[in-house]
Amino acid sequence: MKILCLSNGHGEDAIAVRILQALQQQPQAPEIPALPLVGKGQAYINHNIAIVGPVKPMPSGGFVYMDGRQLVRDVKGGLLQLTLAQIKIVKTWAKEGGVILAVGDIVPLLFAWLSGAPYAFVGTAKSEYYLRDEVGPLPRNSWFEKMEAWSGSVYLPWERWLMSRPKCRAVFPRDNLTTAGLKRWSIPAFDLGNPMMDSLEPSAAAIATKSQENPPLTIALLPGSRPPEAYANWHQIIQAIARILETFPNRPLLFLGAIAPGLDLDKLREPLEAQAWRLSITNHIFSSDPTALRFTQRKATLVLTQQAFNDCLHLADLAIAMAGTATEQFVGLGKPAITLPGQGPQFTPAFAEAQTRLLGCSITLVQQPAQVPKAIEALLSNPDRLQIIADNGQHRMGAPGAAQRIATQLIQQFGKLHV
Structure with missing residues (x-):
């Protein structure tokens, strides 16, 4: 089995590394290179995980979506050329029989779908807690803030569409409230915890x-x-x-x-x-x-x-x-x-x-x-x-150990492809 990991940011890279390290401990460890879509992927380099394809730090530092001016700077810095080259890499990976693990937000999720390969998604950026808690919707002031919940989920319809495709074999939200919400949309969501809480043991x-x-x-x-x-x-x-x-x-x-x-x-x-x-x-x-x-x-x-x-x-x-x-x-x-x-x-x-x-x-x-x-x-x-x-x-x-639980589930879900 070959799993290509896509991620888009320093924090996302660090979370992905925890999962990849857990995958390396599996009895029949898959081949698991990475393609960081933002930055150099220093977290992968530090843990000796191979990087495939081109990487290039952008002027925005990864916050292109927060400011339109940052987008202009990134485009001038070669963002479009980098994106096209990265899409080519993931499509080649799919043609060679590999599967994809996307970690982060809609960007790696979209890349995974564009590849044509079976894929899984670890959603690090969004949580239903932004909109509601266990009691109900959170009070918001302006009409714009209230519109954030217009689709009934923190994940927008096009994001849910990507997560509900037949090629998407598993989705790992960051908390149980978000998992429960996604299951209402027939998405294969698993409540296995948040890898952010792994590897935090004190000396x-x-x-x-x-x-x-x-x-x-x-x-x-x-x-x-x-x-x-x-x-x-x-x-x-x-x-x-x-x-x-x-x-x-x-x-x-x-x-x-x-x-x-x-x-x-x-x-x-x-x-x-x-x-x-x-x-x-x-x-x-x-x-x-x-x-x-x-x-x-x-x-x-x-x-x-x-x-x-x-x-x-x-x-x-x-x-x-x-x-x-x-x-x-x-x-x-x-x-x-x-x-x-x-x-x-x-x-x-x-x-x-x-x-x-x-x-x-x-x-x-x-x-x-x-x-x-x-x-x-x-x-x-x-x-x-x-x-x-x-x-x-x-x-x-959530409790520690999420990376190991996610790795085990990935092996099970992707393993079904070869049965």
Whole structure:
């Protein structure tokens, strides 16, 4: 069996890698190259997964659909030529008897259908929680917002059409509410969980640290992964931290900056030092990351790490977040996140508002950094709310192990083609 994986973005690539690694562990592992439709596919390269066909980073960085001006830039950058070459690759793959796994949104799903090969789809971008929860439709203000639910599903009719084709052997939505909705349209949807929650295990050192008595209030800092937006987000987060220090002057505080490997730590360090944070020579927080930077100010410690993402999530009591996937993963661990809208192109006010619908009560959206301390006080003073948040996050994001469950189902569904 040969499975070509299509994905369209950094986060989607990372999710696809988890599934492909699970497929590699199957008794009769299929041949599983990848074709990233956006970017270079660094996640595949890092895990030694072969890339077939042309890849080329576009000026938009993958957010072409959020801004028409970005589309113009991408077209000038060779988007049409790249797309035609990629379509040719998937059609050739189909002629050679291969099948396709599409991960992301309608773009890889459309490519899979155009190939003519049998295909499966992992829907990472859409959830019914954007429109409704288990109680019913969410209140929306403008007529435009209300129109988002015009077709009866977060997936539009043409997306559902692609998922209901005979060649589509399986669809793996990101949560059970979305799965139940798609099944109403005779789509072969399977509720197997969200691969975002896989591979988030903490280190033994983090587990030991978490079990210590009287730990400091620990806050994860999630500025996002894409420059230059992440640097702008970081400045807002630093403003929030300054207000937190004023609000909790006598309380030990630990801030854990989970910084994407592609960001420049110097650009994060400089504004910290301008705010009177002093770089410390020693780092006793993450033994697994000797390159981590540790800063101190009053009773507070702040650490920047690019190698201990999982430990940051597990050690933190709450997060100040201006990220997509990282925020969802944090919430999926049952923890509250406070979010601030940024300037984009990703974490815009509209994106932040949509994220509150996706993740429900686990997200507290504030408009200004000065409002963060009050949000923290509200959370810490309400244990019942924290328990509801814990249950909500785990319910909406699902249990770990989804990649393995999806891989097993893929083998079963595609295996029927050869019976």
